[in-house]
Amino acid sequence: MSFQRVLPGQIDYIGTANYSRVFNPTFYTALQNTTIYVILTVIILTALPLIFAVFLNNRLMKFTNFFRAAIFIPALTSVIVAGTIFRMIFGDSDTAIANQFLTFIGLSPIEWRYGAASGMFLMVVLASWRWMGVNILYFLAALQNVNNDLYEAADIDGANVWQKFRHVTFPAIKPVVIFLSTITTINGFRMFEESFVFWETSSPGNIGLTVVGYIYQEGIQRNDMGFGAAVGIVLLIIIFIVSIIQLYLTGAFKKGD
Amino acid sequence: MEKALKEKIISGLLLVLFMFVAFVALFPVISLVVASLSPASDLMRYGLSAELFLSAFDFQNYTAIFGAEGGAYWQWYLNSIIISAVLIVLSLFFSSMVGYALALYEFKGKRLVFLLVLLILMIPFEILMLPLFRMMTSFGLVDSYLAVMLPLIVAPIAVFFFRQYSLGLPKELMESARVDGCTEYGIFFRIMAPLMLPSFAAMAILQGLTSWNNFLWPLLVLRSNDIFTLPIGLATLLTPYGNNYQILFSGSVLSIIPIIILFLFFQRFFIAGLTTGGVKG
Numbered sequence: 253m254s255f256q257r258v259l260p261g262q263i264d265y266i267g268t269a270n271y272s273r274v275f276n277p278t279f280y281t282a283l284q285n286t287t288i289y290v291i292l293t294v295i296i297l298t299a300l301p302l303i304f305a306v307f308l309n310n311r312l313m314k315f316t317n318f319f320r321a322a323i324f325i326p327a328l329t330s331v332i333v334a335g336t337i338f339r340m341i342f343g344d345s346d347t348a349i350a351n352q353f354l355t356f357i358g359l360s361p362i363e364w365r366y367g368a369a370s371g372m373f374l375m376v377v378l379a380s381w382r383w384m385g386v387n388i389l390y391f392l393a394a395l396q397n398v399n400n401d402l403y404e405a406a407d408i409d410g411a412n413v414w415q416k417f418r419h420v421t422f423p424a425i426k427p428v429v430i431f432l433s434t435i436t437t438i439n440g441f442r443m444f445e446e447s448f449v450f451w452e453t454s455s456p457g458n459i460g461l462t463v464v465g466y467i468y469q470e471g472i473q474r475n476d477m478g479f480g481a482a483v484g485i486v487l488l489i490i491i492f493i494v495s496i497i498q499l500y501l502t503g504a505f506k507k508g509d
Numbered sequence: 510m511e512k513a514l515k516e517k518i519i520s521g522l523l524l525v526l527f528m529f530v531a532f533v534a535l536f537p538v539i540s541l542v543v544a545s546l547s548p549a550s551d552l553m554r555y556g557l558s559a560e561l562f563l564s565a566f567d568f569q570n571y572t573a574i575f576g577a578e579g580g581a582y583w584q585w586y587l588n589s590i591i592i593s594a595v596l597i598v599l600s601l602f603f604s605s606m607v608g609y610a611l612a613l614y615e616f617k618g619k620r621l622v623f624l625l626v627l628l629i630l631m632i633p634f635e636i637l638m639l640p641l642f643r644m645m646t647s648f649g650l651v652d653s654y655l656a657v658m659l660p661l662i663v664a665p666i667a668v669f670f671f672r673q674y675s676l677g678l679p680k681e682l683m684e685s686a687r688v689d690g691c692t693e694y695g696i697f698f699r700i701m702a703p704l705m706l707p708s709f710a711a712m713a714i715l716q717g718l719t720s721w722n723n724f725l726w727p728l729l730v731l732r733s734n735d736i737f738t739l740p741i742g743l744a745t746l747l748t749p750y751g752n753n754y755q756i757l758f759s760g761s762v763l764s765i766i767p768i769i770i771l772f773l774f775f776q777r778f779f780i781a782g783l784t785t786g787g788v789k790g
Binding site for chain 2: 253258304307308310312313314315318319322323325326327328329330331332333334335336337338339340341349381384385438441442444445448449464467468471472477480481484485487488491492495
């Protein structure tokens, strides 16, 4: 399909013409937005849940079940519902909650949905809010499987809290870290909905345009399916390369790990 | 410092930290409920913005849904329920059989099938959506329940999950059932499926959640107002021009309820389920 021009009732083979059109400024904008989004969400959605899960798993922690449930609830909301709420909280007016908070700490209010940086912030915050709890659950489940004898051995050797984390906890849950960072990367490249709830399909200066959003625009709205398919294939190749690099760097291919 | 005192301080600090985290997690949901219970005039007073506290208690938004204006909304609700229910049942039925067969039977091309499942698992749905959309157009299925459901009936993630789970089932049971003259279907439905109940529960939540909140694909294939699912319908209320905020807020609150019920019902199995599918990846 990516080698075709698709018109209603008529399909022509046009070779690689679609591909030579893919690399245009709009595509680069979409790719840049998506890449920044991927990097931010991978950092936030791997590191923070790991820290929270380790804290929640501490034997001194109380009401664990309550906190677990509370943190997981956002994952049950649909992105439309969540986006509606976030549009209210980060409303444009000075009286929206986020802007009241900014005023309170001495900053000036922001029109969140109209700036590149604040727009990216909105998408990342929305995704982080929804998926934090799920990732915490993954880490908690993995932490259950860490062998307690190892901690006792570490205690006898006089290891401090950080050393215990570094040498006992982390190696044991490393597979989950790799799994979650890979999944988050792929989900990040697939992102469409977080952008859609804030701007539908057209954002000012394309600040919210993602690669999938671009596929949607070209393939569905402009009815240029062959071109949309070509963008899709390029995206697939990018995801594939990034995943391989990521798995290689994190040592998932090493034997015996 | 005394050890007991030190532990008390740490425990207190952790508690404060997580009260804050839980507050951040719950705050948007709370503010949605507050918005749904506020009079429309309050919501729009300074342009649309969330309020921390209820200034006046008002069921107006809910009466709007339960009144004549809610007609379209309940149609979307019904559509979502039908689609999700059918998808949960069908995808559990087919995926469990495929996964079970991949784990416990020897047949030609088994490795190839499994490899294909993994491959499809790695290709994001978004990349397949245009070809799939074209297929739906040529089948003449656009704007029907079937178009929403068809591509999602066999979920590779569920197949993979059921395979991993089936690997742990006792093979001896199959042998002894065969000796007793049980058919292969009988073995699956009468003996193995009951053993796989926890995995069914976990997948029911996952598929239910995915299907209930699914957005991009229904957005593509659904065209007319009376066949929209909830997320698509709610999204149409989210225009800068419409005055449908009333139904949007109360409707959003009500839209979360079935998924919370599903979750509470199967919750115990869900966490166990997450790890069986995930950690091995």
